[in-house]
Amino acid sequence: GSPASVTRVSQRGELIVSVAVPIQRFRAVLGSLLLSTQGGDIDAIVRAERIAIIRVFLFAATVTILLSILLAGTIAGPVRRLAAAADRVRRGSNSREEIPDFSDRQDEIGHLARSFREMTNALYNKIDAIEQFAADVAHELKNPLTSLRSAVETLPLARSQESKDRLMEVIQHDVRRLDRLISDISDASRLDAELARIQADPIDLAELLRNMADAANERSAVEEASVKLTVADAQGSRPYRMLGHDIRLGQVVSNLLDNARSFSPADGIVRVDLSREGRMIKITVDDDGPGIRAENTERIFERFYTDRPDGEGFGNNSGLGLSISRQIIAAHGGTISAANRLEPLADGGHRIAGARFTIRLPAGLGK
Structure with missing residues (x-):
């Protein structure tokens, strides 16, 4: 009076499953219905599933192997070469080791190699x-x-x-x-580390230059040139505001002012002009001195190079001031250059009226 099932194996080893269900009427069993699979049907189904699983496994294994070879050639190999080159750089001391060039790749490996x-x-x-x-x-x-x-x-x-x-x-x-040499050398040697370590703060260059000019005029001697500051009008509430290190920028301005006054006559004027050029802040320092020889406009920024007036004693300058100034300006993302200031003559020619140092610094507070 209840369903039943049985699994058996034929003489040929084929699996046969039989299921019997009673036929009842008012709880009286009138008969039964027996269903059996043919020999080999279940074995064929199991065999087909096994073959399908093997095919999927072989396909997945093939794809995995191909991807492994591809990744090994495009990622693992280049990374291994970069690591080996880095180890050679770490161990090498007598020659420069060349890092493998993968600049033609536009992926992460190429970026890492660059x-x-x-x-x-x-x-x-x-x-x-x-x-x-x-x-x-x-x-x-x-x-x-x-x-x-x-x-x-x-x-x-x-x-x-x-x-x-x-x-x-x-x-x-x-x-x-x-x-003097040891002090300037110590200052120059720790400059890079100091600029990288100190947090940049907002600076108003107009206010900084006013303070520097006032301080220079207050401590000036009778035989020294005076300092005159001119700040050009510019758009914005604070157009001369930037991020930087006020002490180091003040060191640059102080060095330029001292140099300009040392070359200018006692009744001369050192002119400092502050203006805007697009997104750059421009500072010019003009003196009334003899100017700079054309071949020395870049050489004066070299370390320990000095070209002082004849009346100034030998050895009173270390020759590091302008080199340190260029280093500080470069750390702020700007440039400093030197040139001669020319004045026209009545005969159509011109004469050197003094030297001009020009500083350009990026304006704004960054991101």
């Missing part, structure tokens, strides 16, 4: 700059040390008090020169 190459080139350039800076420092320190040693060795041999006093003046001058 970043690696730029980083490595910047590292090598920094190493070269440090080596050159060390060589320049050694050369500049050697001159006053040689003079100092000569004066010290000669001092015991001096017979007259006048000769001893003159040698003592030489010794004191060389000591002051060494102190």
